[in-house]
Each structure stands twice: as structure tokens, then as C-alpha cells.
Amino acid sequence: MNQQGVRWTxxxxxxxxxxxxSRRAGSRLGTAGPWSxxxxxxxxxxxxxxxxxGSRPYATVVDTSGPAYKCSCPSRKFPxxxxxxxxxxxxxxxxxxxxxxxxxxxxxxxxxxxxxERRQEDRAADGxxxxxxxxxxxxxxxxxxxAARITAGAAELEQRLTDLLRGGLxxxxxxxxxxxxxxxxxxxxxxxxxxxxxxxxLGAIPGSGQGWPVRLLEExxxxxxxxxxxxxxxxxxxxxxxxxRTRVGLTAPAEGxxxxxxxxxxxxxxxADARLTTRRIWLYGRRxxxxxxxxxxxxxxxAPQLALPPGLMIDAEIVPHAGAGQLRAELREQxxxxxxxxxxxxxxxxxxxxxxxxxxxxxxxxxxxxxxTLTDVIPVPSDDGWQLADARRPQALPIAxxxxxxxxxxxxxxxxxxxxxxxxxxxxxxxxxxxxxxxAGSPETVTLT
Amino acid sequence: xxxxxxxxxxxxxxxxALLGTDRxxxxxxxxxxxxxxxxxxxxxxxxxTVRRRAGLRPATAxxxxxxxxxxxxxxxxxxxxxxxxxxxxxRAAPAGSGGRRGTAPDLTELLPQWLAAANDRxxxxxxxxxxxxxxxxRARTDLRAPALRFAGPRGIWLAGLNAEWKFxxxxxxxxxxxxxxxxxxxVRRLWEEGLFAERVALLGSVRAHDPAAGAALLAETWPTERxxxxxxxxxxxxxxxxxxxxxxxxxxxxxxxxxxxxxxxELLSALPGSALAGRMAARAAGCVSxxxxxxxxxxxxEAPHECDAGMERDGVVPTAPSGRGERSWWLGQLVExxxxxxxxxxxxxxxxxxxxxLPVADDWGDELHxxxxxxxxxxxxxxxxxxxxxxxxxxPATGPGTSSLAERAKLLAxxxxxxRAEWVAGFIxxxxxxxxxxLLGVCAVPWAEPLGRAVVDALDIARDAGSxxxxxxxxxxxxxxxxxxxxxxxxxxLTATPDEAEGASPGAGSYWSEAFRRLxxxxxxxxxxxxxxSS
Numbered sequence: 001m002n003q004q005g006v007r008w009t010x011x012x013x014x015x016x017x018x019x020x021x022s023r024r025a026g027s028r029l030g031t032a033g034p035w036s037x038x039x040x041x042x043x044x045x046x047x048x049x050x051x052x053x054g055s056r057p058y059a060t061v062v063d064t065s066g067p068a069y070k071c072s073c074p075s076r077k078f079p080x081x082x083x084x085x086x087x088x089x090x091x092x093x094x095x096x097x098x099x100x101x102x103x104x105x106x107x108x109x110x111x112x113x114x115x116x117e118r119r120q121e122d123r124a125a126d127g128x129x130x131x132x133x134x135x136x137x138x139x140x141x142x143x144x145x146x147a148a149r150i151t152a153g154a155a156e157l158e159q160r161l162t163d164l165l166r167g168g169l170x171x172x173x174x175x176x177x178x179x180x181x182x183x184x185x186x187x188x189x190x191x192x193x194x195x196x197x198x199x200x201x202l203g204a205i206p207g208s209g210q211g212w213p214v215r216l217l218e219e220x221x222x223x224x225x226x227x228x229x230x231x232x233x234x235x236x237x238x239x240x241x242x243x244x245r246t247r248v249g250l251t252a253p254a255e256g257x258x259x260x261x262x263x264x265x266x267x268x269x270x271x272a273d274a275r276l277t278t279r280r281i282w283l284y285g286r287r288x289x290x291x292x293x294x295x296x297x298x299x300x301x302x303a304p305q306l307a308l309p310p311g312l313m314i315d316a317e318i319v320p321h322a323g324a325g326q327l328r329a330e331l332r333e334q335x336x337x338x339x340x341x342x343x344x345x346x347x348x349x350x351x352x353x354x355x356x357x358x359x360x361x362x363x364x365x366x367x368x369x370x371x372x373t374l375t376d377v378i379p380v381p382s383d384d385g386w387q388l389a390d391a392r393r394p395q396a397l398p399i400a401x402x403x404x405x406x407x408x409x410x411x412x413x414x415x416x417x418x419x420x421x422x423x424x425x426x427x428x429x430x431x432x433x434x435x436x437x438x439x440a441g442s443p444e445t446v447t448l449t
Numbered sequence: 450x451x452x453x454x455x456x457x458x459x460x461x462x463x464x465x466a467l468l469g470t471d472r473x474x475x476x477x478x479x480x481x482x483x484x485x486x487x488x489x490x491x492x493x494x495x496x497x498t499v500r501r502r503a504g505l506r507p508a509t510a511x512x513x514x515x516x517x518x519x520x521x522x523x524x525x526x527x528x529x530x531x532x533x534x535x536x537x538x539x540r541a542a543p544a545g546s547g548g549r550r551g552t553a554p555d556l557t558e559l560l561p562q563w564l565a566a567a568n569d570r571x572x573x574x575x576x577x578x579x580x581x582x583x584x585x586x587r588a589r590t591d592l593r594a595p596a597l598r599f600a601g602p603r604g605i606w607l608a609g610l611n612a613e614w615k616f617x618x619x620x621x622x623x624x625x626x627x628x629x630x631x632x633x634x635x636v637r638r639l640w641e642e643g644l645f646a647e648r649v650a651l652l653g654s655v656r657a658h659d660p661a662a663g664a665a666l667l668a669e670t671w672p673t674e675r676x677x678x679x680x681x682x683x684x685x686x687x688x689x690x691x692x693x694x695x696x697x698x699x700x701x702x703x704x705x706x707x708x709x710x711x712x713x714x715e716l717l718s719a720l721p722g723s724a725l726a727g728r729m730a731a732r733a734a735g736c737v738s739x740x741x742x743x744x745x746x747x748x749x750x751e752a753p754h755e756c757d758a759g760m761e762r763d764g765v766v767p768t769a770p771s772g773r774g775e776r777s778w779w780l781g782q783l784v785e786x787x788x789x790x791x792x793x794x795x796x797x798x799x800x801x802x803x804x805x806x807l808p809v810a811d812d813w814g815d816e817l818h819x820x821x822x823x824x825x826x827x828x829x830x831x832x833x834x835x836x837x838x839x840x841x842x843x844x845p846a847t848g849p850g851t852s853s854l855a856e857r858a859k860l861l862a863x864x865x866x867x868x869r870a871e872w873v874a875g876f877i878x879x880x881x882x883x884x885x886x887x888l889l890g891v892c893a894v895p896w897a898e899p900l901g902r903a904v905v906d907a908l909d910i911a912r913d914a915g916s917x918x919x920x921x922x923x924x925x926x927x928x929x930x931x932x933x934x935x936x937x938x939x940x941x942x943l944t945a946t947p948d949e950a951e952g953a954s955p956g957a958g959s960y961w962s963e964a965f966r967r968l969x970x971x972x973x974x975x976x977x978x979x980x981x982x983s984s
Contacts, residue, residue, distance in 0.1 A: 031554060034966070092532070165470055166470050217462065222499075396510035414580055419517075
């Protein structure tokens with residue numbers, strides 16, 4: 001390891017690109033040609049001037065511990081191609097980005113970041129009171145008003161579901177997506193985004209291929225279960241009540257006790273709808289054995305701010321959200337620079353994976369999948385897609401049709417070469433979605449997203 | 450659940466939900482009288498759904514794929530792996546065809562070079578890069594051979610599992626599992642039972658080991674092969690053609706198929722010692738002679754008056770293409786098939802250079818020189834090729850051999866690489882870059898020093914002349930790929946934006962500076978690429 005911490009690999013840098021065009025543009029700038037005044041600091045900052053088409057070069061600064069980016073170019077992509085190019089240059093060759101003191105234009109921004117961070121720490125040290133909750137009475141009144149709205153929404157949705165069942169699912173297919181969209185909009189008005197999202201998903205099921213009535217009945221029943229749980233909240237144990245609140249869309253603040261560990265970054269992938277890009281980052285704590293999910297959001301078409309390259313290990317503190325079976329957490333403080341992971345997380349068989357999902361359903365019946373690591377599995381082609389088969393048992397999990405990427409599946413097959421590999425992914429009722437893999441005898445993380 | 454099995458119980462719930470509880474009442478134990486039927490149905494369905502999900506069991510595993518064959522090539526050094534990832538990430542970019550391309554290198558164009566270098570050094574492709582590599586090879590046919598070689602046995606194994614990569618399987622089974630040429634039994638079996646591509650590859654490998662054995666193999670099944678297969682087999686003899694092939698080719702001269710006969714004749718004429726070459730030499734010698742009656746030595750030409758059966762049997766095509774005289778058509782074919790070594794003896798002991806310089810009577814010069822050019826290419830005769838190319842500084846239209854750039858490129862290809870580079874360098878110094886593209890294409894990479902210098906000087910002159918750089922984008926692209934990276938420091942001087950010259954195209958200076966910066970950065974990148982692979 002050198003002074004600037006571990007340099008990332010090109011793959012890790014390219015994973016940060018918001019889209020394929022930036023990836024290409026960035027990789028072209030990852031050569032010494034257009035760059036000048038490049039340098040890096042021991043604290044993980046990298047900077048450089050990139051000659052563009054204009055007369056003034058663009059000034060690019062990256063804080064790799066965030067990571068956070070600053071560039072004087074007008075691009076709205078984030079990170080922009082200059083930041084990607086600079087990181088590639090830094091990742092590729094130690095000679096071209098020498099250790100140096102930050103020049104004025106870079107130092108200004110880096111200093112600003114440090115000040116902000118310190119201020120946040122001070123605030124946390126003062127008891128974590130954020131100014132918005134200054135008036136507890138008003139806050140409680142607001143929360144009560146919102147709960148009442150959600151209750152009204154849940155009752156309305158319940159009515160809608162019983163009407164659906166009374167008239168029959170077959171009739172629902174004929175009436176199309178319109179009524180669902182309308183109901184979803186009512187749930188948004190009721191300030192229950194969790195219910196709204198579920199309703200939209202219900203609307204997509206009719207006519208979605210063989211067996212849709214079964215899927216629609218299952219998912220309707222689970223929405224019904226959530227409705228009833230919300231309406232009978234006062235009879236639920238605290239932890240389940242917290243889960244129900246989260247599922248309905250009342251995000252619990254991250255205020256559990258902080259957990260410090262060496263977190264392996266296992267996977268990072270984005271999913272987008274018309275409004276929002278959601279980034280999921282899976283972490284595994286080497287000492288606690290705990291798996292955590294970091295969520296980060298960006299406006300439609302823009303990459304979310306938080307980015308952690310898979311295959312690295314960070315010594316950091318995370319704070320979990322409340323609720324039974326909830327994996328979501330917030331990343332708080334990072335200590336020191338990331339290092340490459342030494343070994344994949346411990347895992348089990350396909351049977352263990354399904355058992356883990358089953359157990360998790362006991363805490364949160366609305367879970368679609370559960371993060372697991374499969375040890376010694378072999379990708380096997382089958383009539384409808386692929387399976388992951390135990391190397392030593394005649395058992396297998398189907399690979400979920402919802403798996404994030406086709407290219408990832410083929411990387412997994414290539415890595416395996418017909419032999420056993422370790423795979424991390426999400427195991428659920430639709431199958432297993434592989435997200436990262438390791439071949440036998442190599443700690444290198446191959447991302448499948 | 451009062452006796453109903455879970456499956457049929459669930460089926461009843463689904464049927465009831467599908468038709469509606471008004472029409473189909475759910476089972477009585479789901480919705481007792483007095484309870485709202487839809488609500489009760491949803492309750493029961495929720496319980497069933499969560500129970501089903503919580504109790505999921507693994508499926509039965511399907512038969513495993515055969516494991517990929519081992520690949521004992523060494524692993525890529527870490528920096529080279531990173532480089533490959535970047536080169537493959539850039540792959541999908543639209544090809545830069547002329548126009549403005551910025552200062553950054555065009556990575557897609559460097560992938561073939563990277564693959565060739567990695568293959569030369571015997572590296573194994575990282576498994577996780579195989580899908581991207583196969584996708585790249587699928588999109589660009591020029592990448593296929595090096596990409597598949599680099600992908601190795603595991604790449605072929607992977608391609609067998611994905612219909613999109615079918616192209617990788619064509620003809621490769623031969624490349625991986627040919628029997629040893631000494632193993633007569635296995636050779637014979639594959640020769641008799643193999644697919645056509647396998648048999649062609651087998652023939653090549655046996656011939657390389659023992660030319661006579663190859664000819665024997667071919668002769669054995671020759672009469673039973675289909676005409677188009679005979680033609681392909683014959684064509685494959687071009688590689689490693691030797692006098693040992695003459696008896697076989699001689700028999701093929703009387704083949705049933707006209708195309709097979711013509712190809713056999715062409716191959717025989719490339720063997721100066723063959724009987725066919727001798728017959729052709731005798732015929733041609735009767736047509737071309739030294740006219741001693743003239744004041745200066747002159748070549749006199751008397752083209753053949755007929756195409757007899759013997760000529761036809763030796764592969765001369767009797768019917769001329771429209772617009773060409775029959776007699777000159779026949780003459781061209783005779784001279785083309787005549788061993789070039791015939792001429793010095795026939796024409797007063799002169800060297801090829803002196804012969805090419807001789808005047809030719811009655812306007813036969815062009816015809817004769819063109820036929821000599823084709824002969825030099827066919828017989829791989831560098832001495833004649835050099836003579837026919839003439840001095841590089843001579844304007845192309847008045848050169849001795851041919852004015853066609855394509856023909857000149859072919860002649861150049863028969864020369865040694867240094868001679869080739871030197872000639873093209875001379876050509877560029879004299880005539881600039883506008884016609885050099887095709888000639889540069891046959892020069893060895895990286896360009897030898899005088900050639901590289903000539904190209905850079907010519908680009909510098911073009912810039913000073915004030916035209917836009919994209920008029921030279923073809924040569925620029927070639928230079929990025931072929932210039933010796935050591936030239937980078939010399940080029941650095943040219944990256945500055947010059948003052949706008951009188952009469953120059955507006956803004957051309959800064960575009961040139963951009964183009965040169967891209968050239969420099971590409972050269973630097975290539976140097977890095979090669980260094981990474983050597984570490």
C-alpha cells in the first residue's frame with residue numbers, strides 16, 4: 001500500500017460511471033495526454049487539469065474517501081467524464097499522479113469539505129439534535145396528521161381490494177392499468193409511498209405472462225396483509241410495527257446503535273423508474289457477520305451521490321434503521337482508506353439460502369428476497385434460463401428473471417468455467433439474483449451487475 | 450383445512466379470486482357465514498403465500514455442463530488487465546470516421562494491437578473479460594481471429610453455451626483438436642470423416658510437417674470430392690507451395706472443372722521449375738524478343754495469333770473480356786505465367802532494372818510491364834518488384850511498371866520490410882500523403898524510422914499549407930496505430946497551436962494542434978500498453 005491508500009482498479013472506477021456514454025468518454029480521458037498538474041494527497045484526494053476543446057482546461061478534484069467530485073466543466077453527469085478519466089489515470093499508473101501538495105484551486109474545495117465534515121461531527125457530538133425537530137409538539141402533531149391520512153388511505157385501498165376480489169381478477173385484466181394508476185395516485189395523496197409503489201406493481205401483473213392470476217392473488221393478499229397490519233398497528237409488537245411503518249412508507253430514521261466493522265462492499269447497482277434512480281449497495285461486516293444495505297437516490301437520469309466500488313473493504317461505522325428484519329443502514333464515518341477484500345464472505349448451500357429467506361420472512365412477510373452468499377455452486381443451463389447448482393448435492397436455485405444484467409450472468413458463467421464458484425446475491429421467491437462472484441482461490445470480486 | 454390438500458385448496462382460492470367471490474364462493478372453511486368473503490379470501494391467500502415462500506425448497510439440479518478445458522497460459526499482469534478492461538469498455542463507441550475527434554486516443558483502434566501483443570507473449574484472458582471479448586469479436590470480424598485466440602479454450606467453451614457467440618465455434622474445433630501429423634491412423638480417420646473446415650486444417654498441418662504426405666492424402670480422395678471442395682483444397686495449397694506439389698497439380702490440369710484447371714495452372718506457373726512454367730516460357734519467348742535492328746536496343750513484341758488447345762490446357766483463358774484485344778489478352782497471360790528468370794537470358798543478359806528501362810516497340814510497353822508486375826507478385830520476386838516500382842520519386846503516372854496504387858501495394862508486399870518502408874518513405878517525401886494511404890497499409894508496424902519521419906514531415910507540410918486535418922484523417926488514424934511510439938517526443942513540438950497563416954483555412958491551426966495531441970497521446974498510450982504487457 002502506498003501513501004494514497006489503495007488505488008482502485010479500472011473496473012471499480014468504471015462502475016462509478018452514471019451511464020455507458022460517460023464510461024466511454026471517461027475511459028478515453030484516462031491517459032496522460034490531456035492532463036496536467038495532476039497530483040494526489042495522502043488523505044485520498046486526487047486532482048488535475050484536463051485540456052478540453054476550449055482554451056481553459058477543466059479543473060477536476062476527487063475526494064476518493066467519499067467519493068466526492070468537483071469539476072469546472074458544465075456537464076450535468078455525475079461524476080463527469082473528467083472525474084472518471086482522472087480516477088482511471090490515478091488507478092492505472094502511479095507515475096502520472098504523483099504525491100503533492102494540493103494547488104490552490106483544489107485545496108479550496110477540499111478545505112470546504114473538511115469544514116463541512118467537522119461541522120457535522122460537532123453537531124453529532126452535541127447530541128444529534130437536528131434543527132428540524134426543534135419543536136417536539138409541532139412535530140408530533142404533524143406525525144399524527146400524516147398517520148391519520150395513511151389510515152384513511154389504507155382503508156380505501158382495502159375497499160378497493162375487496163371490490164377486486166368480489167368482481168374477480170379476470171375482470172381486472174379487462175379494465176387495464178388505468179384504475180391501478182388512479183389508486184396509486186390516491187395513495188401518494190395519502191402520503192403512503194410504500195402502498196403506492198405496491199399498487200403500481202399490482203397494476204403491472206395482469207396479463208404479464210403465464211400464471212399471472214396466481215401472482216396477482218399473492219401480491220394482492222400481501223397488500224391486504226399490510227393494510228390490516230397498519231390498521232391494527234396498536235396490537236403489534238414494537239419491532240413488527242416498525243417494519244410495517246417502513247413498508248407503508250414512513251421511513252424510520254437511522255438511529256440504532258452505530259456498528260463499526262470492516263465492511264466488505266459486495267455489490268452496487270442502480271434501478272431507475274420515471275422519477276427516481278435508486279442505488280443499492282450491499283455491505284458485509286467481517287467481524288459482526290452482519291449484512292447491511294445502503295440506499296441512495298438520485299433524480300431520474302442522474303446517478304446517486306453515494307458510490308462504493310465493490311471489491312473493497314472499508315473500516316466504517318454504519319447506523320441501522322429501525323424495524324425487524326430491516327437491513328437498511330446509513331453510512332456514517334469512515335476510518336482510513338479502503339483496502340481490497342481478502343476473501344469472499346462465508347456462505348452456505350442453496351438449501352441454507354432458502355432457509356435464511358424463510359426465517360427472514362418471519363420478521364418481515366413482505367420481503368421479496370434476502371441477501372445470501374452461496375459457496376461452491378456451479379451455473380447450469382436449464383430449459384428456461386440458468387440455475388445455480390450445489391457442487392456436491394443435486395440441488396439448485398433458479399436464477400431469477402429479475403437478475404440485474406445479462407452481461408453479469410455471462411461473466412458468472414465464464415468465471416465458473418463449469419467449476420464451483422462463490423456467489424453473493426439476493427435469494428427470494430422469484431429465484432436467485434447473482435450480484436458478485438469469486439472464483440476458487442482468488443479474492444478478486446467479479447461484479448455481476 | 451379439513452381434509453383438502455394444500456395444492457387443491459390453493460387452486461380453489463385462485464379460481465374463486467379469478468371469477469370473483471360473487472360468482473364463486475370460496476370454500477366454506479375459508480369464509481364462514483357472516484364473514485366478508487373477499488376479505489376472508491385475502492386473509493387465507495396471505496397466509497398461504499407467506500407459508501409457501503417461507504417453505505421454498507431447492508429445485509432438482511439439471512445436468513452440469515462439461516467443465517471448460519484447462520488453459521495453461523500465464524496470467525496477465527495487473528496493469529495489463531486494467532488496460533484490457535478500459536479498451537473493452539470503449540468498444541461500443543461509434544467508429545471515428547473523419548471529422549473532429551478531440552484529443553483523446555481512439556481506444557477501439559488499439560484493441561487489435563493489444564490482442565496481438567498479448568497473444569505473442571502467451572497470456573491467458575481473464576475469465577471475467579471473456580463475455581466482453583466475445584461480444585467485441587462478434588461485432589468486428591477483423592478482431593475475431595486474435596480475440597478468439599486470446600479467449601482460448603474457455604472462450605470457445607463459453608461460446609458453446611450462448612447462441613449469440615455461435616460464430617466462435619465455426620472452424621475452431623479443427624484448431625483445437627487436430628491429431629498429430631505423424632499419427633497416420635487418426636489423420637486418415639479425420640480426413641475421411643471430418644467436416645470440411647477440419648479437413649482443410651488437417652491438410653495444412655500435414656503439409657507443414659511432410660509435403661509429400663499431404664499430396665498423397667489429397668490424391669487419395671481427389672476423384673470423389675465435389676468440385677467446389679476440390680477448388681478450396683487446391684486453393685489451400687498456396688501456403689507452402691513447393692516443387693513436391695507439381696505432380697499432383699499437373700494431374701489437376703485435366704480436371705473436370707474449369708475453375709480447378711485454371712487454379713492448378715496458376716499454382717504451377719508460380720513454381721518456376723515446373724514443366725508448365727517451362728512451356729509458358731517457351732511460348733512467351735517466341736513473342737517477346739530484342740529488336741537488334743533498331744538504333745537503340747528495343748523490345749519487339751509479336752503477340753500470339755491464336756490460343757491453341759495446349760495453351761488452353763495450361764490455363765490460358767481464350768475469350769478476352771469485352772474491350773480488350775484477343776491477342777494482347779493472350780500475351781498478358783503468357784508473360785504472367787512465365788518464370789521471370791527467363792528474361793535476362795532472353796534479353797541480352799540485362800538485369801531486371803535494365804530490362805524494365807528498355808523501350809518497347811509499337812506501344813506494347815504498358816501491356817508487357819503490367820504482365821511482369823502480375824508475374825512478380827505471383828512469383829514473389831522482390832528483385833523484379835523493386836525494378837518495376839521504379840524510383841519512388843518518379844510521378845506515379847510515368848512509372849515503369851504500373852500506375853495503379855493497388856498493384857504497387859502488391860509489389861511492395863513482396864519486398865523486405867526495410868526496403869518497403871524506405872520506398873514508401875521516398876514516395877511520401879516526393880508526392881505527399883494524398884495517395885499514400887494504400888501503400889502505408891502494407892508497411893510493417895511499427896513503421897521503420899525513415900518512414901515514420903517522412904509521414905510526420907508530410908503532415909507538418911500539410912499543416913503549413915493551411916488545409917484542415919480531416920483531409921488526412923485516414924493517414925492520421927494509421928499513424929496513431931503504426932508510428933513508432935519513440936516518435937512521440939519529436940511530435941510534441943507540433944502540438945502547439947500555430948499563428949493563423951495568410952490564406953489558411955480558418956481555425957485549421959487549432960484543429961491540427963488537436964490532431965497532433967491525439968497522435969502524441971495515442972503513441973504514449975501504445976508505449977504504456979506494450980510496457981504493461983512486458984512486465
